[in-house]
Amino acid sequence: MTEIIDGDAVAASLREELAESIEELADAGVQPGLATVLMSDDPASETYVSMKREDCREVGIEDFHRDVDSGADTEELMAVVADLNERADVHGVLVQTPLPDQVDSERALRSVTPLKDVDGFHPENVGRLVRGDPRYRPCTPHGVQKLLDAAGVETEGADAVVVGRSNLVGKPLANLLLRKAPDGNATVTVCHSRTDDLAEKTRGADIVVAAAGVPELIDGSMLAEGATVIDVGYNHVDGEAVGDVAFESARETAGAITPVPGGVGPMTRAMLLYNTVKAASIQSGTDVSLP
Numbered sequence: 110m111t112e113i114i115d116g117d118a119v120a121a122s123l124r125e126e127l128a129e130s131i132e133e134l135a136d137a138g139v140q141p142g143l144a145t146v147l148m149s150d151d152p153a154s155e156t157y158v159s160m161k162r163e164d165c166r167e168v169g170i171e172d173f174h175r176d177v178d179s180g181a182d183t184e185e186l187m188a189v190v191a192d193l194n195e196r197a198d199v200h201g202v203l204v205q206t207p208l209p210d211q212v213d214s215e216r217a218l219r220s221v222t223p224l225k226d227v228d229g230f231h232p233e234n235v236g237r238l239v240r241g242d243p244r245y246r247p248c249t250p251h252g253v254q255k256l257l258d259a260a261g262v263e264t265e266g267a268d269a270v271v272v273g274r275s276n277l278v279g280k281p282l283a284n285l286l287l288r289k290a291p292d293g294n295a296t297v298t299v300c301h302s303r304t305d306d307l308a309e310k311t312r313g314a315d316i317v318v319a320a321a322g323v324p325e326l327i328d329g330s331m332l333a334e335g336a337t338v339i340d341v342g343y344n345h346v347d348g349e350a351v352g353d354v355a356f357e358s359a360r361e362t363a364g365a366i367t368p369v370p371g372g373v374g375p376m377t378r379a380m381l382l383y384n385t386v387k388a389a390s391i392q393s394g395t396d397v398s399l400p
């Protein structure tokens with residue numbers, strides 16, 4: 110039987126465990142705080158940000174929020190970030206992407222102080238991850254690791270194929286799977302749009318992570334029998350969320366597979382809470398235990 114990996118359930122139990130860490134912080138007089146910065150009129154971005162804010166309130170993280178006019182410039186956005194960087198009660202700062210075209214996104218994202226960079230996007234945090242000493246793991250790759258762990262999938266010695274080379278998912282995830290760590294030690298292949306024979310690569314994999322942003326790119330014929338398939342894709346096709354994996358086809362061959370929605374998405378949000386709690390712990394010098 111193919112196991113459907115339930116991201117909603119794994120995220121819910123993680124939130125419960127995080128509530129305990131948050132209690133430990135409360136005993137030390139600290140309440141974690143996350144600031145979301147929204148500079149967009151896109152309804153999807155507005156929805157994502159409100160989900161994150163709701164998650165915060167649910168687990169006891171203080172919800173700070175800043176709206177920046179979508180016609181503003183890079184300096185105005187950076188002034189808002191600078192103010193949040195200075196506040197002792199804000200432990201994490203998340204600037205929702207994508208940013209408007211007139212904004213220098215790279216510069217704006219780098220202006221989040223590395224200790225509050227709960228997205229894990231800052232070059233200092235990326236560098237630490239690549240060096241094997243991560244501070245904040247980017248939320249989606251970290252969520253993928255937690256899903257593999259929850260499904261009892263061993264990464265040690267596994268052949269893992271990551272499809273997609275984005276800074277957001279593919280590159281950091283490949284580095285995490287590669288690490289000399291209990292949740293790493295995989296043999297990692299990173300495929301992308303110029304990969305010669307994608308199906309040949311994916312067929313050789315114990316673990317396939319689809320993060321290319323191409324609807325239903327991976328189907329059952331491209332998988333080894335019993336492979337674990339993690340679908341990071343979140344494409345909108347005819348108003349519906351469609352993954353990078355053709356689910357019905359892939360589940361025939363896969364041993365375990367994540368659905369969309371209800372797979373990686375909720376884990377991304379849960380790991381943001383995780384990073385915010387970790388940020389509060391680091392910044393307050395309170396050494397709380399994390400799940």
Ligand SMILES: Nc1nc(=O)c2c([nH]1)NC[C@@H]1CN(c3ccc(C(=O)N[C@@H](CCC(=O)O)C(=O)O)cc3)C=[N+]21
Nearest residue numbers: 157203204205206207228248370371372374375377378
């Ligand atoms: N600085 C920044 N950090 C981000 O982490 C970030 C971002 N910008 N920009 C946009 C993307 C997108 N993203 C999602 C997170 C969770 C779901 C999610 O929970 N999806 C649910 C469905 C939710 C629903 O639509 O009802 C699921 O897959 O089951 C989706 C998308 C975070 N992002």
